[in-house]
Amino acid sequence: MHDNAAPGNSAIVRRFVDEVITQGNMEIANQYVWEDVVEQVPFPGQGPGLEGLKDVLQGMRTAFPDLIFSIQEQVTEGDKVASRFEWTGTHSAAFLGVPATGRSVRVWGIVLDHLEEGRIKDTRILMDIFGLMMQLGVFAPPGN
Numbered sequence: 001m002h003d004n005a006a007p008g009n010s011a012i013v014r015r016f017v018d019e020v021i022t023q024g025n026m027e028i029a030n031q032y033v034w035e036d037v038v039e040q041v042p043f044p045g046q047g048p049g050l051e052g053l054k055d056v057l058q059g060m061r062t063a064f065p066d067l068i069f070s071i072q073e074q075v076t077e078g079d080k081v082a083s084r085f086e087w088t089g090t091h092s093a094a095f096l097g098v099p100a101t102g103r104s105v106r107v108w109g110i111v112l113d114h115l116e117e118g119r120i121k122d123t124r125i126l127m128d129i130f131g132l133m134m135q136l137g138v139f140a141p142p143g144n
Contacts, residue, residue: 040124064089
């Protein structure tokens with residue numbers, strides 16, 4: 001990391017993932033994310049800003065109450081952090097229109113966060129929703 005790079009942006013993203021997403025501490029989300037954060041690839045029905053993001057995260061935590069979101073690797077350049085993640089959970093309530101299945105899932109993705117003054121200002125998430133839907137039995141794997 002260069003001396004002019006914002007210190008600790010990757011650590012800020014990791015703390016957000018651990019404390020807010022995995023532990024479900026939504027009250028402290030604004031320590032890590034700006035109120036007017038822009039989600040470049042919003043979830044279906046996701047509202048604007050931090051409140052919209054918190055609604056999506058709470059929905060995930062309701063559907064997968066044992067959700068564990070972990071960062072596998074990160075690349076930082078200037079004020080941007082790319083994180084390759086994986087999350088696991090047991091599908092215990094409806095999610096994206098799919099009723100609870102009781103199935104355990106493992107989902108991968110990549111998120112690109114742009115930080116300003118130590119908080120996430122905009123974010124772009126690419127998640128394997130198709131793989132998730134196959135694990136939930138919405139689609140049969142090829143050959144079945």
